[in-house]
Every structure is written in C-alpha cells, then in structure tokens.
Amino acid sequence: MCRAGWVSALVLPAPSRIWDGLVILFTADWFPQHLWYTTAETLIGFFIGGIVAIALGIVMVNARVFKEIAYPYVVAFQVMPKVVLAPIFITWFGFGMESKVVMAIAISFFPVVINTVVGLESVEENATLLMRSLVATPSQHFWKLAWPSALPSIFAGLKTSLTLALIGALVAEFVTAKEGLGTLITTFSFELKVYLVFACVLVVSALGLALYGLMALLERKIVFWRRSRFTG
Amino acid sequence: MVGAIDVVKVGKVFSAVEALREVNLSIRPGEFVSFVGPSGCGKSTLLKLIGGLIEPSTGSIAVDGKAITRPRRDIGIMFQTPVLFPWRTVLENVLLPIEVFGLDPRAAADKARGILKLVGLEGRESAYPRELSGGMQQRTALSRVLLTDPPIILMDEPFGALDEFTRERMNLELLRIWQERRQTIVFVTHSIAEAVFLSDRIVVMGTAPGRVLSVIDVKLPRPRTIEVLKTPQFGSTAFEVRELLGVAHY
Numbered sequence: 001m002c003r004a005g006w007v008s009a010l011v012l013p014a015p016s017r018i019w020d021g022l023v024i025l026f027t028a029d030w031f032p033q034h035l036w037y038t039t040a041e042t043l044i045g046f047f048i049g050g051i052v053a054i055a056l057g058i059v060m061v062n063a064r065v066f067k068e069i070a071y072p073y074v075v076a077f078q079v080m081p082k083v084v085l086a087p088i089f090i091t092w093f094g095f096g097m098e099s100k101v102v103m104a105i106a107i108s109f110f111p112v113v114i115n116t117v118v119g120l121e122s123v124e125e126n127a128t129l130l131m132r133s134l135v136a137t138p139s140q141h142f143w144k145l146a147w148p149s150a151l152p153s154i155f156a157g158l159k160t161s162l163t164l165a166l167i168g169a170l171v172a173e174f175v176t177a178k179e180g181l182g183t184l185i186t187t188f189s190f191e192l193k194v195y196l197v198f199a200c201v202l203v204v205s206a207l208g209l210a211l212y213g214l215m216a217l218l219e220r221k222i223v224f225w226r227r228s229r230f231t232g
Numbered sequence: 233m234v235g236a237i238d239v240v241k242v243g244k245v246f247s248a249v250e251a252l253r254e255v256n257l258s259i260r261p262g263e264f265v266s267f268v269g270p271s272g273c274g275k276s277t278l279l280k281l282i283g284g285l286i287e288p289s290t291g292s293i294a295v296d297g298k299a300i301t302r303p304r305r306d307i308g309i310m311f312q313t314p315v316l317f318p319w320r321t322v323l324e325n326v327l328l329p330i331e332v333f334g335l336d337p338r339a340a341a342d343k344a345r346g347i348l349k350l351v352g353l354e355g356r357e358s359a360y361p362r363e364l365s366g367g368m369q370q371r372t373a374l375s376r377v378l379l380t381d382p383p384i385i386l387m388d389e390p391f392g393a394l395d396e397f398t399r400e401r402m403n404l405e406l407l408r409i410w411q412e413r414r415q416t417i418v419f420v421t422h423s424i425a426e427a428v429f430l431s432d433r434i435v436v437m438g439t440a441p442g443r444v445l446s447v448i449d450v451k452l453p454r455p456r457t458i459e460v461l462k463t464p465q466f467g468s469t470a471f472e473v474r475e476l477l478g479v480a481h482y
Contacts, residue, residue: 124313124315126315127317129285130311132303133309134303134328134329134332134333144332145317148317148319
C-alpha cells in the first residue's frame with residue numbers, strides 16, 4: 001500500500017521499511033542502553049510499587065479503621081489520570097530514572113492494592129471457621145490460609161500492574177527523558193523518521209509481551225493450584 | 233469418660249431474629265446424637281454453639297463440666313464442604329491441625345497415613361484436592377478431624393453434598409470408625425433416614441423459632457448394617473421423627 005503511494009510513508013511506512021528500522025535498532029550500539037533503561041524503570045517501579053501495594057493491602061485488611069480512612073484516597077488517586085502527574089514528578093525527581101520509576105509506581109499501584117484486599121477478604125468462610133476451631137493464632141491464619149488464598153487475586157493484579165508500569169515509564173519518558181524507548185519514540189517522531197518510530201513501538205510491544213509472559217510463568221509456578229484461561 | 237456435653241437453657245438471637253429458643257440437652261460421652269430438622273430450625277447454630285464458634289445469647293454450654301465460650305482443640309468439626317486447602321496435598325491437608333497445634337508434622341505423618349488408609353485413601357497422599365471426587369475430599373476432611381483424636385466430633389451435614397450411594401458408604405465408614413473409638417459425635421442432617429441409621433438418639437428440631445421439639449431414642453441394635461433399613465423398627469422410628477416434624481401427612 002505504501003509503496004503504491006496510497007498511504008504516505010509518514011503515516012504508515014511499508015513493513016519492509018519497518019523491518020529496516022528494526023535492523024537499525026538492533027545493530028546500533030546506542031540501542032541496548034535505551035532498551036535497558038526502560039526495562040529497568042518498569043521493573044524497579046513494578047517491584048517497589050508491588051511490594052508497597054501488597055503491604056498496604058494487608059494493612060488495610062487487618063486495620064478496619066485504617067481502611068476506612070485510606071480507601072477514599074486510594075480510589076481518588078486511582079481515578080486521576082496519572083499522565084498529568086508526569087510533569088510534576090519530573091519537577092520533583094528530576095530528569096533521571098527516578099521520576100520514571102515514580103511514574104511507573106503511581107500508575108501501577110492501585111490494581112495490586114485492590115486485588116490484595118479483595119483476595120484477602122474472599123477467604124472461604126468455612127475455612128476461617130476451621131482455623132478458629134483449631135484455635136489458630138492470627139499469624140497462623142494469615143500465613144496458612146489468608147495469604148495463599150489471596151495469591152491468585154494478587155497475581156492477577158500484578159500482571160495488570162506490570163503492563164501499567166511499562167506504560168507509566170514510557171509516558172514519563174515522553175515528557176522528558178534522555179534515555180529510554182519512549183525517548184527514542186519522541187525523538188524519531190520529531191525527526192519524522194516514522195519507520196523508526198514504528199520499529200520502536202514494536203519493540204515496546206514485544207517487551208510488554210515478554211514481561212507479561214514472565215509473570216504468567218511465575219504465576220503458574222507459584223499459584224500452581226489454579227488453572228485459569230488467563231494463566232497464559 | 234470424656235466428651236459429655238451439657239446444653240442449659242441456651243438461646244441465640246441474630247439481629248432480632250430468634251434462631252434458637254431455650255434448648256436443654258445432655259449428651260453422654262461416646263453417644264452418637266443427630267440433630268434433624270428443616271432449614272432454619274437452628275441445628276447448625278446449635279452445633280456451632282457447642283463448638284464454641286459462636287456464643288449463646290442466653291444460657292450456657294459445658295463440656296465435661298467446663299463452660300464453652302470459645303473453640304477448643306479437643307472438639308473436632310467437620311463442615312458441609314470439605315474445606316481443604318487447594319495448595320496442599322491430601323497428606324498436608326490432614327496434617328494441618330498438627331501444624332497449627334505447633335507439633336511436629338513429621339512425627340504425625342505415619343499416623344496420618346494410617347488414617348488415610350483406614351478411610352480408603354491409601355496411595356492418594358500426594359494428590360491435590362482438585363484431583364479428588366467429592367467423596368474423597370470429604371474422607372480427607374474426616375481424616376483431618378480424626379488425626380488429633382478429639383473426644384468430641386461435631387459434623388454439620390458432612391455428607392449432604394454427596395450422592396446417595398457415596399453417602400451411605402460414608403455413613404457405614406463413620407460408624408465403623410466410631411465403633412472403635414467411641415467419640416461423642418453430634419451429627420447435623422436434614423435426612424431423617426440418615427439420622428435414624430446413625431444415631432443413638434435424635435434431637436428433632438422445629439423452626440420459627442428454632443427449637444427442640446423432642447428427643448427420641450433409636451433402639452436399633454448395633455453394629456448397624458445396611459440390612460437395618462429392612463427392619464420394621466427402622467421404618468417406625470423414621471416415621472416417629474416424621475410425625476414430630478409435621479411431615480407425616482400430606
């Protein structure tokens with residue numbers, strides 16, 4: 001189509017051109033650094049955000065009062081489009097990796113909190129009665145019952161949040177960054193090297209897919225008792 | 233002998249609904265007693281009260297003279313659903329109480345295997361609950377209760393979700409186990425036949441409000457086999473329960 005001149009190369013380059021772009025990216029010595037930058041931002045944001053979110057979820061389930069107070073804020077934070085926070089984070093945390101990590105955390109935080117809370121609260125009632133009949137301590141109830149019970153839900157949240165963390169990192173890079181796949185995309189866009197933009201987009205997609213696949217694998221190992229269609 | 237249960241003037245109200253009204257009941261050690269009644273008669277509530285899972289609104293319950301205000305480790309409970317942890321194998325599920333009690337599971341593993349063999353689950357120790365049928369899952373739950381050898385076992389319609397034939401087999405198995413160990417068993421069911429087949433005495437309960445209508449003796453000889461279903465005494469006892477429940481005439 002492109003070759004026939006029906007569509008401008010600026011809008012949709014020919015696949016062969018995009019392939020050229022990919023070749024350029026993967027043979028360039030400056031490329032791995034960008035790929036690594038974005039991946040690192042995503043993973044660091046995901047880990048920190050995930051741990052904090054799970055911890056927050058656990059606290060919310062165990063402290064009713066805290067949940068009543070915190071929940072409205074968490075929801076309010078979630079419905080706010082985090083993309084508008086990107087410039088603020090840049091201002092606060094600078095142009096380096098930190099602001100991108102913060103962005104990744106901010107955008108991926110909520111699904112994990114809510115899934116942790118839901119998971120911990122949806123323990124089978126008879127199972128709780130069973131533990132009570134055995135006079136289990138709260139700690140035993142948590143580690144032997146509530147936590148494993150909640151893992152399927154938590155992992156579902158983590159899979160979503162990993163994807164979102166990648167988006168967060170990219171968005172922050174769009175706003176301003178020196179390195180990363182998002183930076184490449186904006187730079188190539190300005191330079192009108194559309195075929196390189198598309199090549200980068202493909203790389204981003206592949207990265208997202210790879211990360212998701214990794215999570216799915218981890219899920220299958222850890223939450224081995226649940227076979228869901230979405231376990232990949 | 234241990235395992236005497238005394239229910240004195242016990243009532244229970246849930247948010248202005250009287251679930252149970254003035255129950256007085258004494259269960260002797262080693263007795264097999266069933267609670268029978270329609271939905272809403274408070275039989276499960278009474279069971280949970282005995283187990284210390286809920287507190288009575290009025291009256292008190294004592295086990296071997298000691299008042300029950302909270303659950304006790306020497307009272308075993310079996311629920312309508314197996315309540316197995318899907319992330320644990322059969323053996324690990326059976327060993328759960330031992331872990332919670334802070335004892336060494338490895339030492340109890342042999343005993344656990346023995347009980348699994350007793351209930352017919354030999355060879356299934358490493359299976360996960362999802363690989364088992366409903367009957368097998370309930371037998372696993374039964375093994376879990378038996379492992380700690382409690383003098384009192386409370387069972388809340390444990391075989392209700394099973395098909396008739398599996399239920400019969402489970403009833404026979406339960407009686408077989410009980411014959412040897414003679415725990416006090418309190419068995420909740422809404423099957424009149426099951427209650428008559430299993431019990432020494434039947435507590436017949438009514439609804440609105442939940443209360444005890446009558447307690448009748450089951451004078452069928454032991455050990456009970458399936459042949460007992462042929463006897464006229466079985467039929468007349470069952471019908472006696474029927475009449476008390478008000479379902480003898482349609």
